[in-house]
Amino acid sequence: MKLTLRVWRQHNADAPGAMASYEVDGISQDMSFLEMLDTLNEDLILRGEDPVAFDHDCREGICGACSLVINGDAHGPERTTTCQLHMRSFADGDTIDVEPWRASAFPVVKDLVVDRSAFDRIIQAGGYITAPTGAAPEAHATPVPKPAADHAFEHAECIGCGACVAACPNGSAMLFTSAKINHLNVLPQGSPERESRVLDMVATMDDEGFGGCTLTGECATACPKGIPLPSIAAMNKEWLRALRKG
Amino acid sequence: MALATRTGRRPSTTRTLWDSTVGKKSVMAVSGAIMLGYLVAHMFGNLKIFFGPGDFNGYAHWLRGMGAPLLHHEWALWMVRVVLIAAVIAHGVSAYQLSRRDIKARPVKYAHKRRRASYATRTMRWGGIILALFIVWHLLDLTTLTVNERAWAGHPYENVLATFSTWYGNTIYIVAMVAVGLHVRHGFWSAAQTLGAGNARRDRTLKFLANALALVLFAGFVSVPVAVMTGVVS
Known part of the structure; x- marks a missing residue:
């Protein structure tokens, strides 16, 4: 060719x-x-x-x-x-x-290389769980309902490439952030930081200069891992819930 | 050694809501829902024109006397107006601020252009501006009667007929109603997502509801100028 x-x-x-x-x-x-x-x-x-x-x-x-x-x-x-x-x-x-x-x-x-460390800072703001470090815990110690495990896994597929931001006409990082929120907030391991995670990650996302969501759906269409658009609605729900709980 | 923990107090709920893109979008969603509810009621009111001047003008008089005898003349009407004005301002200001932010977040356009998103989605901003201008025209035409050809205070039936007997009255109105339809089509579904009501299972239902609302509002509102133009209402 x-x-x-x-x-x-x-x-x-x-x-x-x-x-x-x-x-x-x-x-x-x-x-x-x-x-x-x-x-x-x-x-x-x-x-x-x-x-x-x-x-x-x-x-x-x-x-x-x-x-x-x-x-x-x-x-x-x-x-x-x-x-x-x-x-x-x-x-x-x-x-x-x-x-x-x-x-x-x-x-x-340079050329086609962009600095995506803004994503790292969103992760640092709340993309973690509180767990004792050391040997891997007994897998059956914390029961996870099957639908929750499936939901978490679907969102854990996000590789943080930034295609969602690139495709969005507003340069919004909502799909990326929502993948992390959906992944961790549905699991019992992520529940201690359920409210602070979504508030802090969304605040960092805004501080980094990403745009807002206008639901054009371009992000979910571009996502190589198939993170679905309704994840954004689920994150909005978590954010509003966290705000009410203070 | 103590762990480094966040000790600073979080800003107030209102501050967080207004400063966040997610929060500001929910202000847009709620104010939009208020205006949408008003539009549905407005459309039903308009359809009374098909039952003659008595019915239509009687309804208009009732609007001013709503809440009587508890409330003084026009008090209830002004309460509705205050809520609506607040909704329009909240919707407009948040839309302006969010749009400014969105444009800043994508300063360089792609050299390879391709059509993105649906027509209704792409026209939300310009559609909103058209609607804001239309509201000004509409109030000057049928509330203050400043630009109305007939301008007969207390006789809205006759004034509506006068508006829809002019080419510009019809054009402005129909263009605005197309904008309403498109705005509601994306706006209703979008508001549901913003308020967290959307999920994969409900998506089809929400999209259907958005399209149905848009279509019913468009048809309901446009039926009036069409009826005047065709002589069904005279």
């Missing part, structure tokens, strides 16, 4: 950026999108140019490091992470636009 890539190039956080065009040839349909970018970078290095910076780590779709907006879609046209997106989703001769996550809370570090 021969492709034309239009990639966002930005030297550093303060430099102005622009879209730059590159031709890549010899792309196999079985390559992942990141392998295609590796091919482009090898070519750029051989030509003595600066390779395109992009985030990646496990390349197995479970770490949440990769973060590209491909043709306007976070993680591209398939409902998966960029590393699990294959070139068979594109046709020979295509022009593909590659941009970084866009949100003021996720400033661009």
Whole structure:
């Protein structure tokens, strides 16, 4: 396959950026999108140019490091992470636009790399449980109802990639935060901090400069892990409940 | 050694509510629900026009005398007005502040454009502005009678007929009612999510209710100018 890539190039956080065009040839349909970018970078290095910076780590779709907006879609046209997106989703001769996550809370570090530490600070505000450290506790010591376990697991799937923020027209982190709230607040292990967790995490989310939710549903459509939109309503319910309890 | 624990007092409930995006959105949801309830009552009142001037004007007089003999003339009406004005202000101010924040949170647009979200969702802000302007026009037209062609105080039936006998009266009204329908379609469902009433099981029901409400309000309100234009009401 021969492709034309239009990639966002930005030297550093303060430099102005622009879209730059590159031709890549010899792309196999079985390559992942990141392998295609590796091919482009090898070519750029051989030509003595600066390779395109992009985030990646496990390349197995479970770490949440990769973060590209491909043709306007976070993680591209398939409902998966960029590393699990294959070139068979594109046709020979295509022009593909590659941009970084866009949100003021996720400033661009270089090219396609953005700083997602705002998510870490939301987690620090309440994405934990109070538990004695040491050996793993006896699994049957705390009974968890099956529906609660399923609900928690569905939300524990969130890998914190930030696609929800990238897809949201308001740059809102509601789906990410709601995944954490739903995951921990439904479990008995998470109940001691049930109220403070949701109040503190939502307050940190606002402080980080993420936008509000207008229920466009773009986040849940983009989420590679299928965190559902009703999770946001469930978090709102938890937040209002926590506010009433003071 | 003592653990480092949060010892600072939390801000008041009202402060937390107003400062948070989730809280401010719930202010929008509640004020929106108040206005929606009023719209439903308003629509039923409007439909009395199909039963002649006696029925319609009689109803208008009753509105001013609501709550009698306990309440003085127009007291109940003013109570409703105060609640509505408060709802409009709360809804507008929170919408403005949230929108400002949303726009700031996404300063750089994507170079690759594609159509996102439904039409009703995308037009909430402009639709809201259209509705705010319409309310001003509507009050000047049929409450204060400042811009009404007939301007016959105490005879709303005749004034409504005068409004809907002009091309601009009909155009402004019908455009505004399309905006009401679209706003309610996304707004009702959205408010339910904001107040935590939404879940996966109820989603279809809530969406159906939102569409039904939007359609009924649109049809109910627009039936009046259509009836005047076609001569059903004259």
